[in-house]
Amino acid sequence: MLETIEPDTFYAHDREGNYIEWNSQEQFDRHHDGKDDPKRITATPFAWPDPTKIPRRRWLFGHWLLRGEVTAIVAPGGVGKSTFTAAMALSLASGSEFLDKSLPEGARTVWLWNLEDDRDELDRQFMACSLQHGVGPSECGSRLYVDSGLDQRLCTAVEAERGLEIIEPVYENLKAEIEARKIDVLTVDPFVSSHEIDENANVLIDKVAKRWKRLATETGCSIVLVHHTRKMSGREVRAEDSRGAVALINAARSTLVLNPLSKEDAKKFGITEEAERRTLVRIDDDKPNRAPPENAWWMKLESVNLDNGGGLHPSDYVGAATHWTPPDPFEGLSTRDLYNVQLAIDAGEYRDSVQAKDWAGYAVAEVLGLDVEDETEKERIKSLLKTWKGNGALAVEQRKVRGEDKPFVAVKNWVDPTTLPTLKSGVGKGGEGGVPTHQSHSPHPTFYKGGWGGGGVPCNDENEGRENA
Known part of the structure; x- marks a missing residue:
C-alpha cells in the first residue's frame, strides 16, 4: 500500500519503517508482482485467561517508569528537567527513595545519555545530587552509566533522498549494550538531538517514536525521552504543548510535565520570596493511561556547594532535586476546630463573597486565631472554606438582602x-489548644463521624445523628 507525501511521489515502507520511493503505483505493482502482499487478516477469539496468571505490569519508579514502555518528559527550558533526570537516575541506581517515589524492584541499572551537556556539567549535576542526598559509589555500585552527546554522538534516524531512514545499526547497538549491561532504564535527553528528522513531521516522528517503543519492548527496558516545549509565554505547560509533532507524546505511555510554581500557587502556599518560588517545580503525569491518576508531585531545587573553588575562582553552586511537600492548610487543626467554626457560622450571618464586609472568613479567623490582613493566612482561610464547602461541612445558600438573592x-x-x-x-465550652467555642441553638439534623482534617465521613443514618444529639 503506497502513501503520497509529495505530489506525484509515492512511498512504501518496509517492516523497519524505511520509506522506499516509486514513480507510480503501477511501477510498485509491477516490481513486487504481489510477492509482498500482506497475509490474510483474521480475527482472534478472546481466550478468557485466568486473571491471576496475567503478567503484572513491572513498574520501576513509582507509576512513572514501566518496563517495556516509553515515558516522555516535557518541560520548557530552565525549569530543571536535567537536574530531575539526574536525580531520578541516582535514586534508581542507589535504591534510595529520596525523591519519595517507590522503587518496586529496588536498585536498578540506569543509563543516562545527555546529548547537550558536556562531561564536566554532567559531573556537577550528579555530584550535587550525591552530596545532597548522601548516596555515592558504595550505594550505586556499577549500576550507573552516564554519557555526553559531545563525546559520543547518537543519531537514530535521518531524512535521506528517498525519505525517512531509520538507522537500524544504531538501534541494534543500543539493544546489544542494554542487554550486555542489563540496563533497566535508559534516558535520552533531549529527544530532538537523537535524530535528524523535521520535528514537525508527524508521520516521520511517529516512525521514530515507535522504533524506540520497539526497542523498549524487545529489551524490557524503560526508555525515557526528554522533550522541549514550544514557547509558552508564561502559560502552564500541558503534554500537548511539546514542541513539534505530537507523535512522540502519542507513542509514550506516560508523559511527565514540568511547570514552575505559579505566582498564584505561591500565594496560596504562603511563599512570598521570588527567589524561593523559582526553586519549586510541579510535576504531573499528564497521560497516566497505564496507572491511576496521581496528585501533583513537587520538586525543590536545592543549591549545593561543590567546594571546588580556589584562589580567585569561587566554588560552583549546583542545583539538586529534592521532594517538596506544600504546606497543609489543615495542619494543627482538629475536628473540634471545625465544630467551633460551625458554631460561629451558625450564630451569625456570613457572606460567601471574600469582598463582603461580613465574609465567612472573618468568623473562621476569629475562631482559629488567624489574621485576615495577612495574605498567607487569608489564603489559608480560603482553602479551609473551600474544602469544608466541598465535603459538606458547610454549604452556600441564597438569602434575600433588600429583595436580591x-x-x-x-x-x-x-x-x-x-x-x-x-x-x-464540657463540649462546646472550651476548645483544644485554647480555641474558643460558641454555644449553638441549632437542631443538628445531620452529624459527621470521624476525623475532619479536611475530610470526614457523613453519617448515613439521619436518625442516628439525631439520637447522638
Missing part, C-alpha cells in the same frame, strides 16, 4: 459533638 455560608452537616474528646468544661 445573595450567597451566604451556612452549616450543612454538623460535626457530631459526641465524637469529640470530653473536656472538663
Whole structure:
C-alpha cells in the first residue's frame, strides 16, 4: 500500500519503517508482482485467561517508569528537567527513595545519555545530587552509566533522498549494550538531538517514536525521552504543548510535565520570596493511561556547594532535586476546630463573597486565631472554606438582602459533638489548644463521624445523628 507525501511521489515502507520511493503505483505493482502482499487478516477469539496468571505490569519508579514502555518528559527550558533526570537516575541506581517515589524492584541499572551537556556539567549535576542526598559509589555500585552527546554522538534516524531512514545499526547497538549491561532504564535527553528528522513531521516522528517503543519492548527496558516545549509565554505547560509533532507524546505511555510554581500557587502556599518560588517545580503525569491518576508531585531545587573553588575562582553552586511537600492548610487543626467554626457560622450571618464586609472568613479567623490582613493566612482561610464547602461541612445558600438573592455560608452537616474528646468544661465550652467555642441553638439534623482534617465521613443514618444529639 503506497502513501503520497509529495505530489506525484509515492512511498512504501518496509517492516523497519524505511520509506522506499516509486514513480507510480503501477511501477510498485509491477516490481513486487504481489510477492509482498500482506497475509490474510483474521480475527482472534478472546481466550478468557485466568486473571491471576496475567503478567503484572513491572513498574520501576513509582507509576512513572514501566518496563517495556516509553515515558516522555516535557518541560520548557530552565525549569530543571536535567537536574530531575539526574536525580531520578541516582535514586534508581542507589535504591534510595529520596525523591519519595517507590522503587518496586529496588536498585536498578540506569543509563543516562545527555546529548547537550558536556562531561564536566554532567559531573556537577550528579555530584550535587550525591552530596545532597548522601548516596555515592558504595550505594550505586556499577549500576550507573552516564554519557555526553559531545563525546559520543547518537543519531537514530535521518531524512535521506528517498525519505525517512531509520538507522537500524544504531538501534541494534543500543539493544546489544542494554542487554550486555542489563540496563533497566535508559534516558535520552533531549529527544530532538537523537535524530535528524523535521520535528514537525508527524508521520516521520511517529516512525521514530515507535522504533524506540520497539526497542523498549524487545529489551524490557524503560526508555525515557526528554522533550522541549514550544514557547509558552508564561502559560502552564500541558503534554500537548511539546514542541513539534505530537507523535512522540502519542507513542509514550506516560508523559511527565514540568511547570514552575505559579505566582498564584505561591500565594496560596504562603511563599512570598521570588527567589524561593523559582526553586519549586510541579510535576504531573499528564497521560497516566497505564496507572491511576496521581496528585501533583513537587520538586525543590536545592543549591549545593561543590567546594571546588580556589584562589580567585569561587566554588560552583549546583542545583539538586529534592521532594517538596506544600504546606497543609489543615495542619494543627482538629475536628473540634471545625465544630467551633460551625458554631460561629451558625450564630451569625456570613457572606460567601471574600469582598463582603461580613465574609465567612472573618468568623473562621476569629475562631482559629488567624489574621485576615495577612495574605498567607487569608489564603489559608480560603482553602479551609473551600474544602469544608466541598465535603459538606458547610454549604452556600441564597438569602434575600433588600429583595436580591445573595450567597451566604451556612452549616450543612454538623460535626457530631459526641465524637469529640470530653473536656472538663464540657463540649462546646472550651476548645483544644485554647480555641474558643460558641454555644449553638441549632437542631443538628445531620452529624459527621470521624476525623475532619479536611475530610470526614457523613453519617448515613439521619436518625442516628439525631439520637447522638
